[in-house]
Amino acid sequence: MSRSATAEASLAEELAAVRPALLPRYRQALPGARAAVLSRLWRALAHEPLPWIDRRTRGAHSLALRLADGRVLHGPPADPYATTAYAPAVRLGRERYDDPVRLMTDLAVPHATGFAAELAHSVASLALSRAGAHHPKEWPARDWEWERRVTDGHPFHPNCRSRPGFSVAEQLAYGPEHGPLVELGTVAVPAARCLVSGVWPEELRDGERLLIPVHPWQAAHVLKRSYDLWRAARPLMSLRTLALPGGPHVKTALSARLTSSVRDISAYSIEAAAILSSFATELAARTDGLLHVTRTLGAVTDGSPDLAALLRESPEVYAGPGERMVPVAALPGTGLPGSAGWLTAFTRLALTVGLRLLELGVALEAHGQNLLVVLAADGTPLRLVYRDLADIRISPARLVRHGITPPALTGRLVTDDEQALRRKLFGSLVAGALAATAGSGPALGAAVAAAVPDVPRTPDLNELRQSPIPTKALTLMRLSPETPGDQWAALPNPLVLEPGALDQ
Template sequence: MPRPSTAEAEIAEELAVVRPALLPAYTGALPGARAAVLTRLWRGLTHEPLPWVAGREDTRSGVVLRLADGRRLEGPASDPYATDARVTAVRLDGTEYDDPARLMTDLAVPHGDSFAAELGHSAASLALSRAGQRDFGGPGEAAPERDWEWEQRVVDGHPFHPNCRSRPGFSVAEQLAYGPEHRPVVELGLVPVPAGECLVSGAWPDELRDGDRLLVPVHPWQAAHVLKRAGEGVAPAGGEGAARAGGEGAASVRGGVGVLAAHPLMALRTLALPDGPHVKTAVSARLTSSVRDISLGSVAASAVLSDFGQAVAERTDGLLRITRTPAAVAAGSPDLTALLRESPEAYAGPGERVVPVAALAATGLPRCPARLARLARLALTVGLRLLDLGVALEAHGQNLLVVLSPDGEPVRLVYRDLADLRVSPARLARHGIPVPDVPDRMVTDDALALRRKLFGSLVAGALAGTAGSGTALRAALEEALPDLPRTDDLSALRDGPLPAKALTLMRLSPGTAGDQWAELPNPLRFGTR
């Protein structure tokens, strides 16, 4: 039995105090959680352009990485599109490692120590997430009815990121209180700010006003750790009212400050009100890779982007709906910001379900090759049509949702969160579409950048994560692609390597701004080498 890492031991100690009944399940989940994180890390090590990997060699038993300092790192063959693989150990110069944090520490590469700490936290938090799921989806579990219930079925987080559950800065009590996989009801604080001090996009609703002040929804973690407002109507994590397990909620007032009871979604800092919109809040902590605040530029551009998204969606013949952002507010800094976003449920017809692509495993769709192929055809039809118009969606499994008919067929798509799309002035001009007034970072005519944005998120992300393996992804694409219009973008998808964010390289390159990319084997030729 390996000695627990620092993060694993710290979580065990806290758990023994705040939820001792969960401790045996947490301890039992640790080996599988380490393997899940190690699997994601091994994918990055074997497929990303890491500067200290001098060469890679496929062998009969797996893969050998030759490091720049002469050492050898050996492990099993890695399918870059697999989600059900389980790497339990790799060997560094003959020494076996089953702990991703210890492996990264002993690799002794630049910035490896900080990444190792994140990996340790990811494995420990993943074990905590899994510990509370023993009966989830079992015989006594009702089928999800609401959109947030589907989101809370995604227990393991990002299917390919080694930091799939990394939540540094969150105590055990806070993870249990705010993590969607634990299914709490979270009470958002409402902080009053004079309207004259706020940047507002769209029409801030009357129910979130108090005279000449705007009531800004604030996540309780943000209130306690960043804004230091715990005790001003926002209960600290673990306290009475911080979160409730199950049940519906609504606006209420406590201590003169309003609160909104809401259900956390996959993004943790975005929550669904029981009978209203989704609320995206600022959480100034590094979750997975990014600090989850909301930039002032995103707030300012939200109304323009919302209108632009609706306009381009109208050109998809009803195959795509984009959720509206009716209002956004920033009260002086990215630390105190919020967006109100339309619920995807608005686009479901009678008997239909709206499910994030990342949660499709719970519907059984990935087990049906025909439906998987229809999903691929639908998603690529929409994605390539918008790309030709000049809009590259970041259509990963969290942003992209699919509307399922009553019998489970994918019939159309819903897309949310427009902050990271890319627009091409030249392509838009060819179709007579004005360029929206959006931040400069979103504007490019570089075909490679546009294709990376779409293909890296949709094919290497959403569709690969749903298919679960390179073989299944290949079969779905072979079925879907012949029906699509022939364009240069489609040719690039068929003939070249598939771009994917180099998630491990990015965590080991803290001084490099923006995305970095890996080139994965083209899934259409997967297994033919």
């Protein structure tokens, strides 16, 4: 049995034991899940700087990739901004592949075996997510209900739904797409041992001890200790951040590998939390009301990245009467991006805000999970809300140039490198949030072209109009674990391309 068949059958066996009613829908979802993951993989093969691909040749209706060993991969044109499953099959030599796991296994490039196992998990978990999806016709009323609608995970990563270390029962219990309530716990730690940023609430204090919220998966698999039950909450897209009913969002430590990285909450993030929150709130005020940043209320760690938490304002506080707050990743499910006028208005809003902050000195990690849009009752995009400041970039030189005192921070968040700043914003906003909302290169190019005349002119805008669009080379990163940090690809710029050039 192939690796993919083994993963799919293993998940089916677990599903039959814990939720047998979902089994038929899971099996029906498998072919679509394979096509979705294969399309993401084909995009990476077509556009990322993979060292074992020598040449890419575009035909009228196909793309050929010549490998360093002489073999040739054939597939459909690869629009790097498309979100549909546009590559249901590709050919390696004369062999046809509709399974991304079998393709990666047979490519046999360095680290292919481990990556193939991740792809197998991604396919099976994606099928499970789609099987458990619930999409009522009416628009959701609460923030967590919007988050639940995003079943497919990362729009461009082949590991879009990879959740290694999670059993089927745990995916059903903790995955937002399945609509669960998660019983968060707390672990008591002597206050003298803790690093605290902001104000830690009385509810989470017990004399000389602080109570740190903990995710049940983390307690069972990483901390391996008991905890006291605290409050039930609804999981959001990031899995480790949950919405308390009527209260703030809780970002917990969840040391699991989701898509690419093992996420934790470092002491650096805790120490910087209050400073960042105050600074970002003041900077957002310079956008004429077009942007709000959710405030970090308090943050704490016992010194270990495995036990830490942040309390953050709910974005819902920034939606007025009759308005709706929608995570950008959930926008395709609203039907709104299908209107060219709406897509242009949203693109204009997002570029205006992102480029304004970049000019001032802050590059947002503005992907569809961090960025939310406030919609009027008729669906008109009014303003943006940004959450999670843990991976922005701050340029002291740019801030000073605009008469702004830089925050008292050092470390990875601080850089004056122009390329690093532009990569951060353009890679997350243009190649991420806007591309996924548009759904294709032509739609993205048309929306950006229509929006640009109304966006204030800056050197960053000139760079955006003329240069390739940076994006993280997510597959290259998984296939080169010996290289630390982010690696990048340059995507064709939809504004300056001739017709058909997106297929290269």
